Amino acid sequence: MTQAIALSLTVPPVLSKTDEIALTDLYVRGTPANTLRAYERDLIYLTAWKGIRLKQGLNWPETESTALSFLLDHARDLRDADLGDPARVTAETLIKAGLRKSLTCPAPSTLDRRIASWRAFHRMRNLNSPFEAPLIRQARTKARRAAARPHTPKSARPITREVLEALLEACGSSLRGVRDRAILAVGWASGGRRRSEIVGFRCEDVSLEDFEKQGLIWLNMVETKTTQQGRTPRLVLKGRAARLLVAWIDAGGIGDGPLFRAISKADRPLARGLSPDAIYQILKRRLQQAGLPENYATPHGLRSGFLTQAALDGAPIQAAMRLSLHRSALQAQRYYDDVEITENPATDLLE
Incomplete structure (x- = not known):
């Protein structure tokens, strides 16, 4: 490089x-x-x-x-x-x-x-x-x-909550399954992280000090595609996503180095971390096991799915952007605009 x-x-x-x-x-x-x-x-x-x-x-x-x-x-x-x-x-x-x-x-x-x-x-x-x-x-x-072209999504479909639930269920109980479940949950619930960001997490980036009392995990990121080094705000995990991450840390005995790492054929964690392509391979395998086509979505579907679900649930776009770290509100708005008008929470205001 x-x-x-x-x-x-x-x-x-x-x-x-x-x-x-x-x-x-x-x-x-x-x-x-x-x-x-x-x-x-x-x-x-x-x-x-x-x-x-x-x-x-x-x-x-x-x-x-x-x-x-x-x-x-x-x-x-x-x-x-x-x-x-x-x-x-x-x-x-x-x-x-x-x-x-x-x-x-x-x-x-x-x-x-x-x-x-x-x-x-x-x-x-x-x-x-x-x-x-x-x-x-x-x-x-x-x-x-x-050469202007219509906007095309980076993922065939967004991984919304329903799809994510199916993927989590498909992971199974092996150590590899515990790891994959944590990867998918963290990648989605922390704001829709990019592949490089997911594999870039290290143990020192994870703070568990508030987990026992409040069920919160703080994630520190050095930088992202849209933020400068040292200026990336801390991200928070809570609820099931936090519990799944702790389950992986405990099961894998992860104390330092890469947070998400390769697993041997004997189902033991290795010292080396994952490559960005590994996230694609993990998602493809879990999609198949969940009964979906392997090309149903790409890893970017975690990012688009988070924002799409936020729109479906009526979360303000500013709140979603605080986690997704989108620099442009116009770019983030695309995911909100993709939500079917009949599923827009604003259509139920009178009800």
Whole structure:
């Protein structure tokens, strides 16, 4: 994950080798893990695209003509392009290399993220980005509008309370089941946590001081996608979700290190934590055991399900956002808007 930082960072010549290493380490430690992974993927893609398209390596600073070519190549559907079109030939090569999925126009969010990474690489080198040029800024705006798509949910369906109950029931009584039940309950009840956030919890992030008397567990998160490091508010678990988490901690003998960890074939906890993909695999397995299709929902369904259930129960959106940690009320409102009008609690006010 440090390759993007290391390769993209150019330090002033007055710095010693020791200071150069220290500065690179500072960038790595000060950048969220998810952002580092995105930088890594984007650097690989950008390098491959330019090498194939222009037969050159990346320049610092990059030229405006290269930036414009990149924008234009990714702002149209290449299925309709001539077979010899350089943009199409490049895209087909990237597809064969596993770096691109299809010839269709990438989603505006994907293009925006890659450009944002490219701009970040320039900032790391203390250089101006060509994407700040007026012509390219205007072209980006037009490309975003031309490729605008209807909003599609990240999960096929939200995991509402009814679905969650079925998943919890399907977990069984083994240690693996106790763990999976805690993962699903914590991921849902703490505000709909992302996969990376769930596997990122460590024992020191969990405070049980109020559990015996009040049934409350406090969760500390270092950072999230929408909050800065050290500025993430504490989250609270109570009721059954709190009890299920304590059951896992007690059954697994979890005293330090990763909160949720791998389990051996002998049904014993291991020292290593889970990867974000493990949450997907756990959910897929429990969906099947609950009698639902494995593609019924993705892990994001925990997040969308929490907000959807909050809307169904008539919880104010501001209260739900205090747990979900959505930065934008408009984004959170989408889940409230997805609730069927006949199920909206406001329709029962007279009753």
